[in-house]
Amino acid sequence: MKHLPNLLTSMRLILALFMFVALAAAAGGVPWLSDRLTPDAQFSLQRWAFWAFVVAAVTDFFDGWLARKLHAESVWGAILDPIGDKVLVCGAVLGLMALGPQPMVVLPAGLILFREFTVSALREVGAGKGVKLPVTLLAKWKTTLQLVALGAEFLVACWGAFGMSEDPAVRGPVTIAAHTLFWIACVVTLITGAQYWEQTRKALS
Secondary structure (H helix, E strand, O other): OOOHHHHHHHHHHHHHHHHHHHHHHHOOOOOOOHHHOOHHHHHHHHHHHHHHHHHHHHHHHHHHHHHHHOOOOOHHHHHHHHHHHHHHHHHHHHHHHHOOOOHHHHHHHHHHHHHHHHHHHHHHHHHHOOOOOOOOHHHHHHHHHHHHHHHHHHHHHOHHHHOOOOOHHHHHHHHHHHHHHHHHHHHHHHHHHHHHHHHHHHHHO
């Protein structure tokens, strides 16, 4: 049972990879495969990718909770967990971009990616200097907010795959809500990035 948290984290990495490849294939980005896909097969890949994302996002809560519950915290788990989070978020953002032009999503998506790579670099530099950057409470909420917002954006981007109503009165409000949530996630993401930057600056001063 003590290995279960790490198994869940590893599963998140595998699901994130599957999600990205499925979306890339559906968008025509996989050589020798995408050309042979029918529209129904593309929709099917989008649905599989969406549910893979949902399951992977759920494991983000349960692996940490189980690790504490089972007293199974480990160095390997501490390394894998943030990697799993970043791979899932970055894979989802890139997969979302592959689905087609989405002007309202491009800027926040890019800013989220820049922040994730910057913080990863800060952690690496800090580790080389013996500086640790503890995860803040806002950063934990940031990850949850990112995943919920990305899930909403996926639903909008894969709207046709789920056969939902094309009535603007239905799709319009859902789209606005998804974009708003994604922008809020972007702002919180940038705030936590600034916090980590300041922590690193003070620690290295």
